[in-house]
Amino acid sequence: xxxxxxxxxxxxxxxxxxxxxxxxxxxxxxxxxxxxxxxxxxxxxxxxxxxxxxxxxxxxxxxxxxxxxxxxxxxxxxxxxxxxxxxxxxxxxxxxxxxxxxxxxxxxxxxxxxxxxxxxxxxxxxxxxxxxxxxxxxxxxxxxxxxxxxxxxxxxxxxxxxxxxxxxxxxxxxxxxxxxxxxxxxxxxxxxxxxxxxxxxxxxxxxxxxxxxxxxxxxxxxxxxxxxxxxxxxxxxxxxxxxxxxxxxxxxxxxxxxxxxxxxxxxxxxxxxxxxxxxxxxxxxxxxxxxxxxxxxxxxxxxxxxxx
Amino acid sequence: xxxxxxxxxxxxxxxxxxxxxxxxxxxxxxxxxxxxxxxxxxxxxxxxxxxxxxxxxxxxxxxxxxxxxxxxxxxxxxxxxxxxxxxxxxxxxxxxxxxxxxxxxxxxxxxxxxxxxxxxxxxxxxxxxxxxxxxxxxxxxxxxxxxxxxxxxxxxxxxxxxxxxxxxxxxxxxxxxxxxxxxxxxxxxxxxxxxxxxxxxxxxxxxxxxxxxxxxxxxxxxxxxxxxxxxxxxxxxxxxxxxxxxxxxxxxxxxxxxxxxxxxxxxxxxxxxxxxxxxxxxxxxxxxxxxxxxxxxxxxxxxxxxxxxxxxxxxxxxxxxxxxxxxxxxxxxxxxxxxxxxxxxxxxxxxxxxxxxxxxxxxxxxxxxxxxxxxxxxxxxxxxxxxxxxxxxxxxxxxxxxxxxxxxxxxxxxxxxxxxxxxxxxxxxxxxxxxxxxxxxxxxxxxxxxxxxxxxxxxxxxxxxxxxxxxxxxxxxxxxxxxxxxxxxxxxxxxxxxxxxxxxxxxxxxxxxxxxxxxxxxxxxxxxxxx
Numbered sequence: 125x126x127x128x129x130x131x132x133x134x135x136x137x138x139x140x141x142x143x144x145x146x147x148x149x150x151x152x153x154x155x156x157x158x159x160x161x162x163x164x165x166x167x168x169x170x171x172x173x174x175x176x177x178x179x180x181x182x183x184x185x186x187x188x189x190x191x192x193x194x195x196x197x198x199x200x201x202x203x204x205x206x207x208x209x210x211x212x213x214x215x216x217x218x219x220x221x222x223x224x225x226x227x228x229x230x231x232x233x234x235x236x237x238x239x240x241x242x243x244x245x246x247x248x249x250x251x252x253x254x255x256x257x258x259x260x261x262x263x264x265x266x267x268x269x270x271x272x273x274x275x276x277x278x279x280x281x282x283x284x285x286x287x288x289x290x291x292x293x294x295x296x297x298x299x300x301x302x303x304x305x306x307x308x309x310x311x312x313x314x315x316x317x318x319x320x321x322x323x324x325x326x327x328x329x330x331x332x333x334x335x336x337x338x339x340x341x342x343x344x345x346x347x348x349x350x351x352x353x354x355x356x357x358x359x360x361x362x363x364x365x366x367x368x369x370x371x372x373x374x375x376x377x378x379x380x381x382x383x384x385x386x387x388x389x390x391x392x393x394x395x396x397x398x399x400x401x402x403x404x405x406x407x408x409x410x411x412x413x414x415x416x417x418x419x420x421x422x423x424x425x426x427x428x429x430x431x432x
Numbered sequence: 433x434x435x436x437x438x439x440x441x442x443x444x445x446x447x448x449x450x451x452x453x454x455x456x457x458x459x460x461x462x463x464x465x466x467x468x469x470x471x472x473x474x475x476x477x478x479x480x481x482x483x484x485x486x487x488x489x490x491x492x493x494x495x496x497x498x499x500x501x502x503x504x505x506x507x508x509x510x511x512x513x514x515x516x517x518x519x520x521x522x523x524x525x526x527x528x529x530x531x532x533x534x535x536x537x538x539x540x541x542x543x544x545x546x547x548x549x550x551x552x553x554x555x556x557x558x559x560x561x562x563x564x565x566x567x568x569x570x571x572x573x574x575x576x577x578x579x580x581x582x583x584x585x586x587x588x589x590x591x592x593x594x595x596x597x598x599x600x601x602x603x604x605x606x607x608x609x610x611x612x613x614x615x616x617x618x619x620x621x622x623x624x625x626x627x628x629x630x631x632x633x634x635x636x637x638x639x640x641x642x643x644x645x646x647x648x649x650x651x652x653x654x655x656x657x658x659x660x661x662x663x664x665x666x667x668x669x670x671x672x673x674x675x676x677x678x679x680x681x682x683x684x685x686x687x688x689x690x691x692x693x694x695x696x697x698x699x700x701x702x703x704x705x706x707x708x709x710x711x712x713x714x715x716x717x718x719x720x721x722x723x724x725x726x727x728x729x730x731x732x733x734x735x736x737x738x739x740x741x742x743x744x745x746x747x748x749x750x751x752x753x754x755x756x757x758x759x760x761x762x763x764x765x766x767x768x769x770x771x772x773x774x775x776x777x778x779x780x781x782x783x784x785x786x787x788x789x790x791x792x793x794x795x796x797x798x799x800x801x802x803x804x805x806x807x808x809x810x811x812x813x814x815x816x817x818x819x820x821x822x823x824x825x826x827x828x829x830x831x832x833x834x835x836x837x838x839x840x841x842x843x844x845x846x847x848x849x850x851x852x853x854x855x856x857x858x859x860x861x862x863x864x865x866x867x868x869x870x871x872x873x874x875x876x877x878x879x880x881x882x883x884x885x886x887x888x889x890x891x892x893x894x895x896x897x898x899x900x901x902x903x904x905x906x907x908x909x910x911x912x913x914x915x916x917x918x919x920x921x922x923x924x925x926x927x928x929x930x931x932x933x934x935x936x937x938x939x940x941x942x943x944x945x946x947x948x949x950x951x952x953x954x955x956x957x958x959x960x961x962x963x
Contacts, residue, residue, distance in 0.1 A: 175813050177962040197817035205813040211806030213725070214541070214618055217707025220715060227716040228814035249706040253541075253617060 126153045128188055128275055128306045129174060135182035136169055136330075143169040145330035146183065151308055151323075156301050158317030158324035158338075159310040162414065166330040167310040168208045171277050174308075175205060188275060201230050204268035208279035208310075210260050212252040218263040219248030225267040237270040243292045258284040269296050276300070276307045282316060294320060314409055318344070326413070333417055343413055346370070346382040347405050349391065353377045354399030366390045371416065377401075382408060437554035442561035446535045450565060457527050458573040464903065465516045466580030471910045472512035473585060479506060486511045493748070494779040497638040500652075500661040509586045509666025513594055515906060521601045521660045522634055524573065528566050528605040529626045535562035537613040537622045540698060559692055563610055563685065570602030586666065593669040597660035604656050604677040605630070607684035614691040617700030624732060631736055633657040639743055718816045722824035725802075726795055730832045733791045737784065737840040745847025748776050771931075777844065777865060778931040781837075785869035785923060786902055788836045792877030793894045795829030799884050800891040803962060812962055822957050826881045826950050833873040841866025865929035871942035875922035876901070878949025885953030888963060 129151035136144040144166045151157040161167050172178040174187050176196035185192055190199045212221050226232035241248060244262045252260060261284045268276055282290050297307060297320055311317050317324060318338055325335040338344060353359060360374045368387020373380040383391045395403070447454075476482040486505035489495050499518045504510045536559055578595030582588045609626050616622045633655040640652030641661065652658035656677065663673045691701055714720045799822065802808045811821055845862040849855030880894035901921040908918045918924050922945070925938045 172809075172962075177809060177812060179959075179961060196812070197815050197820075200813060201815045203813070207806065207809055207813070209806055211810070213807060215707075216724070217709070219709045220707060220711040223711035224715050224721060225810065225814060227711070228718065228721075228811065228816050230815050248709045251705075251707050 127151070127186075128153050129157075129308060130186045131170075131174075131183060133183035134170070134173065134180055134185060136166075136173060136178060136180055143330055144173070144180070144183075147327065147330060148332050148335075149325050150335070151306060153306050154301070154304045155322045156297060156307040156309060156320050158321030159308055159327070160312070160314060160317060160324055161310075161327040162312055165312075165327045167312075167327065168279055169330075170327075171205070171208075171279050171308070171310065174277060175200070175203065202274050204229065204271040204273040204276045206264045206268045206276075206278045206281045208283075210264040212255075212260055212263060214253030215251060217249050217251055218246060218255065218259070221252060221263055222248070222267045222270065226271055229271060229273065231272045233270050233272050237266065240266045240270055240296065243296070244289060256284075258286060258289070261285055262289065265293060269300070274305050276305065278307060278309050280310055280312070282311075314344075314413070315407070318407075328414065328417070334413075343382075343416060344408060346384050346408050347388060348382050348408050348412060349380065349395075350404040351379045351395050351400060352402040353379060353395065354401055356398055359394070359398050362394050363391065366394060382412070435554040435556040436560060437552055437557060439554065439557045439560055442535075442553070442557050443564055446531075446561050446565040449534070450531065450569070454531070454565075454569040454572065457523075457569065458576050461520060461523055461573055462576040462580045464907070465513065465520060465577050466584050468516055468907050468910055469509075469512040469581055469586060470584040471907075471912075473508065475910065476508075476511070482506070482508060482511055486514075489514065492776075493642045494776045496641045497744075497780075498783060500637065500641045500658075502667075503664045504667030507666045509581070509590055509594075510664075512586065513581065513666060517594065517597070517665065518634075518637075518657065518661060519906070520577070520598055521657050522630060524570060524598045524602040525605040525630045525633075525657070526627075527573065528570060528602045529609045529623065529630070531566040531569055532562045532606055532609040533613060533619060533622050533626070535565065536610070537616070538619040541617075541619045555693065556689060559610060559613075559688065563606055566606040566609075567603055570599055570606065574599035574602065590666040590669050593663060593671060594665035596671070596674060597663040597665055600674045600677040601656055601660050603681050604659075604684075607681040607688065610688040611684045611691070614688050614695065615701045617698075617702070624729070628732065628736070630657070635736075635740055635743065637661065718811060718820050718824045721811065722798075722821075722828055725798060726825065726828045726832070729791075729795065730828070730835075733788075733832075733836055734839055737788070737836050738843045740784070741840040741843025742847045744777075744780050745844040746851070748773055748844075748848060774931040777862065778928040780844075781841070781866050781869050782905070782923060782926065782928065784837065784840055784866070785872050785926065786898070786905070788833050788840075788869070789873045789876035789898055789901075791836060792829050792833040792873050793880045793898060795832055796826055796877055796880040796884065797891045797894070798829075799825045799881075800888050803888050808962055818958055818962075819954050822881075822885070822954050826877070826953070829877050829881075830874055830946070830950070833877055834867070834870045837866050837870050837873065838863065861930050864934060868927055868929050868934055868939050871939045871946070872923040872926045874946025875942050875949070876946075878946035878953070881953035882949040882956065883953070885956035885960075887960065 127150060129149060131147055131149045134144050134147040134149070135142075147166065147170060149159075149170065159167055159170070169178065173180050173185060174192055176192035176194075176199070179193050187199060188202055192199055212218075216224070222237065223232070226237075240246075244266055246259065246262050246266060250259070252263065255263065261281070265281055268278065268281075282293055285293060297309075300307065309317055309321060321338060323335070323337050324341070325332050327333065334341065354377065356374065356377045356379065359379060360372065363369050363372055363374075363379070363381060366387060367390060368384040369381050369391055370384075371380075371382045379395070381391070476485055483505045486502045489511075490502040490505065499515045502510050502514050539558070574595040577598065578588075578591040581591040581594060605626065608629065609622070612625050613622050616625060634657045636651045637655040637658035640649055640655065640658060643649055643651075652662060659673055659676055662670065664670050695701060715724060799808075802811075802825075808821065812818060841863045842859065844866070845859040846855060848862065849858040852858065876894065876898055879897055880891055883893050884891035901923055904913065904918060904921045905923055908921075922942055925942060927934050927938065
């Protein structure tokens with residue numbers, strides 16, 4: 125497997141603002157790589173550096189073996205891009221924009237174009253100014269997905285799509301992955317990428333804080349528990365002693381914690397013994413993960429003690 | 433919901449956004465007028481000199497076309513405000529258009545209005561706020577001008593009439609823009625439509641003022657830019673003329689509000705037609721895209737300069753019948769020595785060069801608006817090289833400028849040739865005279881391109897440069913500016929053909945400077961971030 129994107133120690137500043145602060149990012153060929161981070165973390169800036177629209181202040185970048193700043197135009201034949209803020213020419217029709225972008229890139233998969241138009245239920249004769257936000261997003265998506273480019277850079281591509289179209293997008297992305305194409309998919313919502321991505325890189329304040337296969341990320345396989353108990357006496361001690369329970373918070377009869385898969389049966393049994401009244405369980409969100417990372421940064425000693 | 437809910441907030445928001453724009457316009461415009469009045473007073477201290485100058489100027493058709501007649505040669509104020517009265521009316525009209533459009537259609541297109549109307553905002557609040565702020569800007573500018581003219585020594589009541597004549601034009605174009613903003617769906621189309629009305633009004637007034645009498649005299653009265661001329665400030669102060677714009681403006685505003693009440697946010701009254709399902713083969717390259725984006729503006733300008741050329745060509749034959757020694761002397765000061773007809777043409781061509789430079793800047797700065805809108809990002813993420821994208825728009829701007837001047841000169845020649853029976857011969861002398869002006873326009877276009885290359889926002893500075901060149905050309909002699917300041921304007925180096933012989937050295941030099949500036953912009957753009 126070869127590497128399609130590799131950045132090392134990437135730095136980019138805008139005046140006094142540090143947008144990228146030593147970012148390391150590796151995307152292997154054939155993978156859908158989730159690029160996660162809160163708004164303002166530097167995701168769009170990274171994508172623009174990868175396209176050679178912005179010049180990095182420091183560090184190294186290679187995209188498909190080329191330098192995006194120096195070889196931009198040639199490199200872009202092999203990259204399809206959906207910007208985070210889709211802006212299209214108001215007086216061109218959607219069909220014209222899709223054709224134009226693909227001709228400028230130098231390659232259009234006619235069969236896929238036709239099928240995508242149908243699946244996304246897009247009227248190609250409408251002028252771009254007349255499209256809703258969701259429909260403009262669809263135009264940009266069809267333009268990128270109908271290309272034959274081996275690498276796709278998608279910046280929050282599902283923003284503004286309804287759930288039905290979101291599903292069409294996911295199906296199409298799986299097809300592309302089956303063809304061996306590589307995708308860098310940015311998002312600020314964890315659940316959006318976890319079904320699609322093999323690997324993720326999580327960035328915050330211009331740095332990668334975690335990277336790797338989703339299945340290997342311990343905290344992401346946890347279950348977040350929020351329970352209401354009738355008899356909470358002694359629950360804090362019991363749960364704290366139970367294996368795989370973390371981030372415990374007890375407030376009267378309300379208990380919140382995160383539990384890893386191995387500790388789930390034990391934890392549920394303890395909760396049951398204390399008169400479980402209501403229970404909400406959900407997968408961890410990106411916000412949970414960040415809260416955890418913040419806490420680790422602030423109180424590394426105490427957390428290390430609590431989790432031997 | 434109450435239709436005007438939130439009006440106060442919207443007015444404050446608009447004033448906050450325009451806190452630089454409006455004071456700058458008001459101060460610069462009134463200062464230029466007061467300054468030129470003061471300079472005229474110094475230049476012609478006695479009545480005889482003033483009368484001679486005024487009569488000479490009034491008898492020159494080229495001058496009447498550009499600035500209108502001088503209704504009272506013995507009035508100091510009439511001579512002193514002669515040029516700026518008409519030019520200022522045009523500036524005021526553009527100020528009105530700029531302010532109203534900014535706060536209505538531009539915001540609506542950008543989706544900002546959606547953001548604020550989703551709050552507790554009445555349906556009429558934004559349009560009303562835009563109109564109020566525009567009228568406030570116009571009143572401040574007009575009042576400041578009236579005060580300035582009084583301060584430098586003109587009669588207060590007439591100065592007030594002068595200011596009021598500007599204010600009335602401004603209010604008329606405020607109301608017109610409010611209406612057009614309802615009709616068109618894009619801010620660009622709104623600006624284009626109102627600018628076309630301003631341009632046509634100016635030309636209509638010019639034709640009316642040159643002909644002096646008969647039915648064509650009525651053209652001045654049909655032109656909104658003609659009304660302030662007909663007020664005749666400092667030469668009778670005919671206040672009643674102001675009733676025309678003041679009666680029409682409420683009607684236009686009422687129509688604007690009626691239309692706004694009936695339409696949806698984001699929509700225009702003129703519906704958008706569906707476009708083609710597939711892109712034509714022409715839309716396959718960066719050049720095809722640039723042409724598609726630029727062609728309608730170029731076509732509009734082409735129609736305008738052709739019309740203007742035909743009109744000028746037909747007026748110019750009357751010139752020789754109006755010769756007086758003073759007129760000749762005055763025109764020679766403006767356009768150099770030579771036959772009166774040639775002098776007239778050279779004055780008009782140097783004026784046309786300024787107008788075409790405005791086209792050049794607008795066309796080059798399409799780069800800037802494409803980058804701001806995020807369209808550049810879409811194109812530059814494809815296999816389009818930066819220099820190709822940059823070249824596609826700049827070369828259309830440069831070639832377009834040349835084409836417009838060629839078109840205008842050809843139109844003048846044909847119109848003139850039809851009357852003197854020698855089209856071929858006329859083409860031979862007039863077309864080269866028009867084409868030398870390309871050199872000045874290219875320097876201005878190149879300047880805009882270089883500034884854009886350096887930074888996206890800097891491009892707009894080219895407009896300031898053009899206004900500076902215009903003021904140097906129009907008022908430099910009056911203010912006795914030092915030679916080196918006068919030479920800053922590229923147009924000061926362009927030969928005044930056909931009245932003077934065409935010298936190749938300055939023309940080639942200016943063309944080279946223009947192209948060098950374009951190349952400099954390309955090199956700078958290659959090195960900066962696309963944002």
